[in-house]
Amino acid sequence: MMHRHACFLILMLLSACSTSPPQGRGGFAEHTLTSNYPVEADQPLTSAHGLRFDFSLLSQQLDILVLEGAELCFPATVVQAKTRQNRIAREIAGGLVYDAANDIIIQRRLIARLEHQLEYVNEHDICALPQTLPLNSPGELGEKIQTLLNHDNQFATDSFALNPKYMAQLAEAAILLKQAPAYHLLITGHADDRGNPNDNQTLSNNRAKQVARYLHIFGIDKKRIRVSAVGENDPLFVGKEAQIRLVNRRVSIELIENSPAQESGDWQDE
Template sequence: MVYTFRQLSVMFFVLTIMGCSSLGYPDKGHGGMAESFQDISMDEYQFSPVMPDEPLGPEHGLRFDWQLAKLQLDALIAEGARWCFPAAVVQALEKQNRIARELEGGLIIDAANDLVIQRKRLNELEQQLDYVLSEISCTPPADITSLRSDLETVSNIYELLNIDNQFAVNSAEINPKYMGHLAEAAFILRGQPSLSLVITGHSDITGDPIHNNKLAQDRAEQVRRYLNIFGIAQARITTESVGDALPLFEGNSEATRLSNRRVSIEVLDVNSSRP
């Protein structure tokens, strides 16, 4: 359907030769999840793979990968993903914009980790869209205003679930502040039965990989347990673990380890469940 990796690479090369690789993604505070959807074109997110008069470095490979992900997301949007899976698209836009800011700020490891997550997310979205388009066509809804309101809700839920979610050392116990965010997110989710969650558990780098993977899974399961208590059906929640494989930040300082003891949560449409 959309494009193979080889086709995307060729497209990127052609665009570069034609001089279409300018820098111009939204400033901080603009281009948020629901805001992005008002103008879903990715033109404003262009990021130069090689800055003028800049010596080549390892970060340029990541900029190339960012551009390939952008082209893949562009293609998915053009095929109708924004109408079939709007929540997934706006979160992909948010992630793409975040990676661009990380690259500009020199946060190379952070950008690399987020690109791994983004490419996985886009490949899953491509599979889902292929399946749906084999059965139906995706068209804009009659009520765009209502759609934008729904996306604002998704954005709010996403932010509540992905903040203040750190854990103590070697523990799956949820801190009280995050418990409050879970309760607030669950209250909103009870009125949005079309939304489901994917909870991914993470650990810091202390401990052996087997232990870290189990600990990260326990953290994801603990979050699901409390969401169940707050009224969200277990069938709406999927859990998984990546152990210490995808840290939020690189390093071994106490502050870094705290940030990496976490869960990350995606908000999905029920009909866009992972294949």
């Protein structure tokens, strides 16, 4: 722990150690946040300053965990953390203060879980990632599965039927998931902002259940899947345009690695 704290202080002092979204991973628009957000003597602190400070701390904490081996043992969680980190950067750069604050809360929980799991495997000299997987890089398998699960997953209005292209991707993802039994899935259904909120909640739940149903058909044990729904409450983008509503009608799927301490009984997303 002393080593970890020393690394954290070094990264706090050296802003060059913080990571930025890699080229091509920034979504619809890429932004790079620097740690410099000057505050003049005659200017008050704003919410943006606090968000950028929290974002910088979380980015540096993730850097430390990667240096300590998190990407080797829990590549899918690291990919998930980096993806959300890029999303937070876009939200802060775009002035979406509420969205950024919400994602920072989620990111803090994710990194806390990752740190807890990494401490466990380091203390017991074990690693949750099967070492027989044909990986060219530690996060390659998790990144490929996550891409397949979260690409082309939009739905028609008021429908939870999967489009054929997405079904094919689920089948391909299932093949890879069978090679990585430590990976579990959290499937969250979403809806756009049209219609009754209660109906949208039900619709988003049905979308998540339909994806879970197909993954089970493709051979993934139900015990590896958990379903949730948020209705219209967590849009990917804010707006009334048809193309924005389309991408908000979706499911989002997170890969969760079980630490050995969680393998008995039902898994939990901390």
